[in-house]
Amino acid sequence: MPRRITFRIALLYSAVFSCVLIFLNASVLYTLKYYLIYQSMKQVTVQSEVIASKLDISAKDMSSIPKDMVFSGIADENIYVKIFDSKGNIVYQSKNLEEVYIPYAINLGVPVKIDEFDKDLVYLNTKFKKDNSIFYIQVVKDMKNEYAFLKLLFILMFFADGAGILISFVTGYLVTKRALKPVDYMIKEVKEIDAKRLSKRLKVYGKEDELVRLAKTFNDMLDRLEESFARQNRFVSDASHELRTPISIIKGYIDMLDRWGKEDKEILEEGIKAIKKQTLEMENLVEKLLFLARGDDRSIKLEKDTFDLKEMAEEVIAEIKLIYEDKDILLKGESVNIKADKRLIKELLRILVDNAAKYTLKDGRIEIEIGNSDRAYIKVRDNGIGIPEEELPHIFERFYRIDKARSKETGGTGLGLSIAKWIVEEHGGEIHVRSKVGEGSEFTVLFPIDNDSK
Structure with a gap:
C-alpha cells in the first residue's frame, strides 16, 4: 500500500x-x-x-x-x-x-x-x-x-x-487531495511548534467538518500542553527554590562549624541542630515531591479496605496533640464506614489538621466533624487567621503560598493541600473550603459511602 x-x-x-x-x-x-x-x-x-x-x-x-x-x-x-x-x-x-x-x-x-x-x-x-x-x-x-x-x-x-x-481512481485522488489539503497545512504548522512556541495555534476555516474538529481538538490539546508545561516549569522552579534554601542554610552552618565549631561547643551544638532541622525539612519536601510525581504517573496503587472514619480520626488527633500541645482539638460526629486506602486517608486528615494548627493562634480551637448524609464527610474547622477570598481558588496549587498566612515561621512546603486534593480525587471524592480573614477556615471532604458495610 x-x-x-x-x-x-x-x-x-x-x-x-x-x-x-x-x-x-x-x-x-x-x-x-x-x-x-x-x-x-x-x-x-x-x-x-x-x-x-x-x-x-x-x-x-x-x-x-x-x-x-x-x-x-x-x-x-x-x-x-x-x-x-x-x-x-x-x-x-x-x-x-x-x-x-x-x-x-x-x-x-x-x-x-x-x-x-x-x-x-x-x-x-x-x-x-x-x-x-x-x-x-x-x-x-x-x-x-x-x-x-x-x-x-x-x-x-x-x-x-x-x-x-x-476515471473513478483519478477523480477520487483529485477529490481526496483537495479535501485533505488542510492536512498539509496542519503538518506544516505543527512542525513549527516546539517547547518555545507552544502558544502557536492552528487556524480554523470552513464548516464544522471532521478536519475542522481535528484542528480544534489539536488546539485544545496545545492549550492543555501549554498549561501543563507552564505548571511543570513553575513546579521545577519552585522545587529548586525550596531545595536551594535549606541547602544554603546547611552550607552556611557547615562553613561556620569548619571555622569555629571545632573549638566552640555552643556553636557546634547550634550548627548540628540547625543542620538536622534543615535536613528533616528537605527530606520532607523530597518525599512530598516524590509522592506527587508518583501520583502524576499513576504508579500509586490504592489499597482499599473498609474502616471507621471516626476511629481513624481519633488516631490522628492523638498524634497531632503530641506536636501542638497548646491547641484545643475536638472530635465530634458519628461512626461512618468508608472503603478507601486507610494510609492515604490518614495522611489527608493529618495534612488538614496540621494545616489548621499552623494557622491557628495559641490556645486556638480546631474541630473535626465526622458524619454522613448522602455521602460520608470530614469537616475540619479552625478559628485561625483565615484565607483571603481571592486566594481560595489557588490554595490547592503546588507551592502556592499566601504571604500573610504562610510565612517561614510556620514552616511547610506548600505541597500539603495539593497532596490532599490528589488523595480525595483518587477516591472519587470532593474537597471544598470556606474561609474568612480573621475568623478561620473550614475544609470539607466528601467521600462515597461503603454501602456494603453501612
Whole structure:
C-alpha cells in the first residue's frame, strides 16, 4: 500500500466502485442471458404450436402435405424443424442438421436448453397424431446470434468498466487531495511548534467538518500542553527554590562549624541542630515531591479496605496533640464506614489538621466533624487567621503560598493541600473550603459511602 493517504483513499474508492460496477454488470449479463434463453424457449413453443395447427388442417396424407406452405411461417433463420414418424424416420427436415442429433421422443412438451455439439441450442419435442399415425415434431433454436450479442456486450462492458475504474481512481485522488489539503497545512504548522512556541495555534476555516474538529481538538490539546508545561516549569522552579534554601542554610552552618565549631561547643551544638532541622525539612519536601510525581504517573496503587472514619480520626488527633500541645482539638460526629486506602486517608486528615494548627493562634480551637448524609464527610474547622477570598481558588496549587498566612515561621512546603486534593480525587471524592480573614477556615471532604458495610 502507498504511504500517502490520498492514494490509499483513491485506491479504496476505486476498488469499491469496481466491485459495485462489476457486480451490476455481471447481474445485467446474467439476467439478459436467461431472458434470451426464456425468449428462445417461448419461440420454439410458439413455432411448434403453429406447425402442429397447420399440419392438422392440411391434407390427410403426410406425404402430400405442401411443405413450403406449412413451414414458410418460420421467420427466424436459426430455427430448424424435424418431423419423425413413429419408427424414427425423418418425414421432414427444414435444414440439414445431420451433425446435430437430438432424441425426438424425450422431454415431450417441455422446452430444453442444451450446450452440445459446440452449439447453444433450445429445443422442444411434441407428439402429433394424424390419421391414426404418430408423428414427432422437433423444433430447434440455435442461439448463436444471442450469444454473439452477449459476447459483444461483455467486451463493451469490460472496456467501459476499465475506463470507469480509471476515471473513478483519478477523480477520487483529485477529490481526496483537495479535501485533505488542510492536512498539509496542519503538518506544516505543527512542525513549527516546539517547547518555545507552544502558544502557536492552528487556524480554523470552513464548516464544522471532521478536519475542522481535528484542528480544534489539536488546539485544545496545545492549550492543555501549554498549561501543563507552564505548571511543570513553575513546579521545577519552585522545587529548586525550596531545595536551594535549606541547602544554603546547611552550607552556611557547615562553613561556620569548619571555622569555629571545632573549638566552640555552643556553636557546634547550634550548627548540628540547625543542620538536622534543615535536613528533616528537605527530606520532607523530597518525599512530598516524590509522592506527587508518583501520583502524576499513576504508579500509586490504592489499597482499599473498609474502616471507621471516626476511629481513624481519633488516631490522628492523638498524634497531632503530641506536636501542638497548646491547641484545643475536638472530635465530634458519628461512626461512618468508608472503603478507601486507610494510609492515604490518614495522611489527608493529618495534612488538614496540621494545616489548621499552623494557622491557628495559641490556645486556638480546631474541630473535626465526622458524619454522613448522602455521602460520608470530614469537616475540619479552625478559628485561625483565615484565607483571603481571592486566594481560595489557588490554595490547592503546588507551592502556592499566601504571604500573610504562610510565612517561614510556620514552616511547610506548600505541597500539603495539593497532596490532599490528589488523595480525595483518587477516591472519587470532593474537597471544598470556606474561609474568612480573621475568623478561620473550614475544609470539607466528601467521600462515597461503603454501602456494603453501612
